[in-house]
Amino acid sequence: xxxxxxxxYPDPRLRRKxxxxxxxxxxxxxxxxxxxxxxxxxxxxxxxxxxxxNLVRMVVLDVSExxxxxxxxxxxxxxxLPGERSxxxxxxxxxxxxxxxxxxxxxxxxxAQDLDGQPLRLEADGLLATCVQHEVDHLEGKLxxxxxxxxxxxxxxxxxxxxxxVKDSA
Ligand code: GNR
Ligand code: NI
Numbered sequence: 001x002x003x004x005x006x007x008x009y010p011d012p013r014l015r016r017k018x019x020x021x022x023x024x025x026x027x028x029x030x031x032x033x034x035x036x037x038x039x040x041x042x043x044x045x046x047x048x049x050x051x052x053x054n055l056v057r058m059v060v061l062d063v064s065e066x067x068x069x070x071x072x073x074x075x076x077x078x079x080x081l082p083g084e085r086s087x088x089x090x091x092x093x094x095x096x097x098x099x100x101x102x103x104x105x106x107x108x109x110x111x112a113q114d115l116d117g118q119p120l121r122l123e124a125d126g127l128l129a130t131c132v133q134h135e136v137d138h139l140e141g142k143l144x145x146x147x148x149x150x151x152x153x154x155x156x157x158x159x160x161x162x163x164x165x166v167k168d169s170a
Pocket of ligand 1: 044093
């Protein structure tokens with residue numbers, strides 16, 4: 001297993017769209033294992049392949065308290081379930097250090113495949129619902145900062161660009 005470097009906003013590679021998985025092979029399994037290791041080490045509760053510069057439609061999550069319930073979703077599709085929306089103070093490993101409130105559907109139906117290509121269907125609410133929507137957004141090149149005001153987004157972009165310049169010259 002290996003930890004993978006995480007791309008940071010405003011890296012344009014975070015804007016690319018992930019492609020459907022057709023091969024459920026050892027390479028895909030290794031990527032899932034490496035993504036879980038990277039997510040737990042960060043630490044984070046979710047990670048999309050796009051964030052580690054890999055354009056496959058796969059995300060990993062673990063919203064459990066004990067960090068012992070890894071979930072791997074391949075080719076995930078979400079359907080918002082009717083009802084309430086919920087606000088959550090979101091962060092992102094690709095936007096380190098910044099948190100903003102995002103409103104999303106409170107419940108979603110997840111349809112995906114597992115690492116063997118077997119169909120997987122579950123209803124999510126609470127933190128899992130928020131997190132899986134955040135992850136599937138990544139697969140479409142979308143980030144939580146796209147939901148906030150352009151003023152706040154630009155402020156975050158400038159601060160991160162400055163941090164990256166400092167790092168690169170160190
Ligand atoms: O670790 C993460 N925490 C988080 C908190 C609130 C809403 C979404 C998230 S996902 C984030 C990890 C990440 O960037 N996944 O793409
Ligand atoms: Ni994220």
